[in-house]
Amino acid sequence: MRPTAGIGTALQRLRELKNLTQEDFSLVSSRTYLSTVERNLKSPTLGKIEQFAEVLGIHPLTLLTAAYMDKLTPKEIERVTAALRTQLLRTLTD
Numbered sequence: 001m002r003p004t005a006g007i008g009t010a011l012q013r014l015r016e017l018k019n020l021t022q023e024d025f026s027l028v029s030s031r032t033y034l035s036t037v038e039r040n041l042k043s044p045t046l047g048k049i050e051q052f053a054e055v056l057g058i059h060p061l062t063l064l065t066a067a068y069m070d071k072l073t074p075k076e077i078e079r080v081t082a083a084l085r086t087q088l089l090r091t092l093t094d
Contacts, residue, residue: 007049008040010066014056025055 015022015038022031022038028051029037036042044052046060053060065084069077 006040006070007043007063007067008038010063010070011052012038013070014058014063014066018056020055025052028052028055 011034015025022034025031025034029048033042037044037048049063050060053063056063065081069080072080
């Protein structure tokens, strides 16, 4: 079963933006596994997403958010992040 969100696409894009190679992730993943994730053939666990994010130097939510927002316009991203912020604050304060 193929993942619905583009976690692999987002991971690859962020990795390339940071000028990192697949080998730079060798302490947390094999190149074969990383390549499989980047081709959206496998879905990483939340723990693995945390490890990938740590290597990227970003918060894990940034990686997850990028996976769901890669086809949105800047205006749509603003709308979605505002809604997400509202939902998170409401959840944490209820």
